[in-house]
Amino acid sequence: MNAPQKVSEAIAAPVGILAELTHRCPLACPYCSNPIELDAREGELDTETWKRVFSESAAAGILHAHLSGGEPASRRDLTEIVKHCRDVGLYSNLITSGVGLSEARMQELADAGLDHVQLSIQDAEAESADRIGGYKGGFARKMDVAKWVKQVGLPLTINAVIHRANIARAGRMVEFAYELGARRVEIAHTQYYAWAYLNRTALMPSRAQTEKAVAEVEALRKVYAGKIVIDHVVPDYYARYPKACMGGWAKRTLNITPHGKALPCHAAETIPGLEFWNVREHSISDIWYNAPAFNAFRGEDWMVEPCRSCPRKSQDHGGCRCQAMALTGDARNADPICHLSPFHDKVAAIAATFEEVDANVPAGDYVYRTLKTQAPVA
Amino acid sequence: MSETVVISAESKPHLPRGMHLKHDATRGEWLLMAPERVLKLNAVAVEILKRCDGKATLGEIVDQLAAAFAAERERIEVDVRALLAELVAKRMVDL
Ligand code: SF4
Numbered sequence: 001m002n003a004p005q006k007v008s009e010a011i012a013a014p015v016g017i018l019a020e021l022t023h024r025c026p027l028a029c030p031y032c033s034n035p036i037e038l039d040a041r042e043g044e045l046d047t048e049t050w051k052r053v054f055s056e057s058a059a060a061g062i063l064h065a066h067l068s069g070g071e072p073a074s075r076r077d078l079t080e081i082v083k084h085c086r087d088v089g090l091y092s093n094l095i096t097s098g099v100g101l102s103e104a105r106m107q108e109l110a111d112a113g114l115d116h117v118q119l120s121i122q123d124a125e126a127e128s129a130d131r132i133g134g135y136k137g138g139f140a141r142k143m144d145v146a147k148w149v150k151q152v153g154l155p156l157t158i159n160a161v162i163h164r165a166n167i168a169r170a171g172r173m174v175e176f177a178y179e180l181g182a183r184r185v186e187i188a189h190t191q192y193y194a195w196a197y198l199n200r201t202a203l204m205p206s207r208a209q210t211e212k213a214v215a216e217v218e219a220l221r222k223v224y225a226g227k228i229v230i231d232h233v234v235p236d237y238y239a240r241y242p243k244a245c246m247g248g249w250a251k252r253t254l255n256i257t258p259h260g261k262a263l264p265c266h267a268a269e270t271i272p273g274l275e276f277w278n279v280r281e282h283s284i285s286d287i288w289y290n291a292p293a294f295n296a297f298r299g300e301d302w303m304v305e306p307c308r309s310c311p312r313k314s315q316d317h318g319g320c321r322c323q324a325m326a327l328t329g330d331a332r333n334a335d336p337i338c339h340l341s342p343f344h345d346k347v348a349a350i351a352a353t354f355e356e357v358d359a360n361v362p363a364g365d366y367v368y369r370t371l372k373t374q375a376p377v378a
Numbered sequence: 379m380s381e382t383v384v385i386s387a388e389s390k391p392h393l394p395r396g397m398h399l400k401h402d403a404t405r406g407e408w409l410l411m412a413p414e415r416v417l418k419l420n421a422v423a424v425e426i427l428k429r430c431d432g433k434a435t436l437g438e439i440v441d442q443l444a445a446a447f448a449a450e451r452e453r454i455e456v457d458v459r460a461l462l463a464e465l466v467a468k469r470m471v472d473l
């Protein structure tokens with residue numbers, strides 16, 4: 001163990017781990033939050049290493065294990081990993097596209113102690129959904145998966161990412177999730193990082209479309225109270241203040257990539273100069289308390305003006321570091337979503353592009369997410 | 379929107395699959411584990427939820443608590459209903 005580095009406040013134990021078990025995925029969503037440079041199958045952590053990671057996670061105080069990807073069902077050892085999570089007392093949440101699961105496998109996962117399934121849908125209509133995911137028959141398979149989740153008695157959350165091609169059905173997706181038997185639905189407007197950034201002209205809806213969709217979903221909260229819980233992630237271009245991204249840098253959760261790199265958030269690698277540690281060389285607790293990338297933006301000492309002297313700093317932690325990096329060139333700056341940021345005009349410029357989107361023009365071709373070919377440079 | 383939830387004295391509240399009551403050794407607290415969420419529980423909530431086993435009715439749970447804590451039945455019933463209504467609305471407790 002290295003000597004702990006000094007941080008201005010005591011570091012609270014982590015609560016969640018997002019394990020990207022693999023980047024392999026049969027789907028090819030153009031908004032995928034995985035990095036453009038996906039981790040290849042060679043070099044993925046093996047079963048024993050993942051088990052060690054989960055044992056260390058539980059010992060470090062982590063409560064939730066989010067088993068994600070890519071498509072986690074692409075790993076043959078998924079059941080063994082789920083069982084291990086149960087054995088060490090972690091709450092296991094499978095984040096899946098559904099493709100790669102079968103009825104028998106779902107039963108196996110339930111028997112192994114899986115706690116919850118989050119199933120993504122690309123749209124509420126088959127043809128459009130399959131075009132967005134770049135996988136024929138994907139929608140039909142998801143309908144089966146939802147049925148099997150119910151059969152084995154597991155709670156289901158439906159997750160839908162909203163963009164130009166499906167925004168007309170944002171409200172319909174809530175209804176649809178309820179029909180599929182979900183207890184929770186996440187309606188998340190696209191955040192333009194990674195693949196979504198590459199595809200932003202094809203994905204971005206108009207402001208009018210967005211406002212209509214947001215209002216529609218909000219109105220459904222009343223209709224579905226006590227039936228399905230709606231988690232709604234709305235675009236923040238028009239906000240005055242940023243969100244507390246990740247609940248604060250390295251405050252609650254960590255991400256592990258398929259090759260074992262530990263990140264404070266999935267976009268952290270877009271910030272140059274950060275030193276990331278790998279679970280092959282370090283334990284989870286060593287990483288949480290000592291990895292340089294985790295300590296880089298902990299506390300408030302790293303802040304510059306206007307955050308440094310702002311009364312809101314302990315509330316929003318200055319917003320998103322990756323957004324500050326992308327739009328201002330320095331990750332320490334205030335998230336430019338904030339109207340106090342001297343770079344706020346950059347956000348206004350994005351909002352203006354948004355304004356010009358003509359909803360009547362077809363969305364255009366996507367650059368589909370793929371492991372194989374190099375994506376064109378944005 | 380808890381006012382939309384009606385709980386009868388005969389209903390048998392229970393934690394559905396995917397919800398667990400957990401004593402967390404790291405933090406020394408009782409937690410209600412939900413998908414994507416963790417709720418910190420106070421001592422009263424823990425005592426209520428421990429009794430939500432799908433067998434005891436709401437009325438029986440209130441009786442048990444009144445006996446265990448030598449407290450007024452009416453006051454306990456208010457607490458129990460308030461907690462359950464909130465959790466039912468969040469789909470964290472089934473009736
Ligand atoms: S967003 Fe789509 S492509 Fe990316 S991992 Fe999920 S299902 Fe696969």
Ligand code: SF4
Nearest residue numbers: 307310312313318338
């Ligand atoms: S100046 Fe910084 S801390 Fe203050 S509201 Fe804006 S982003 Fe948050």
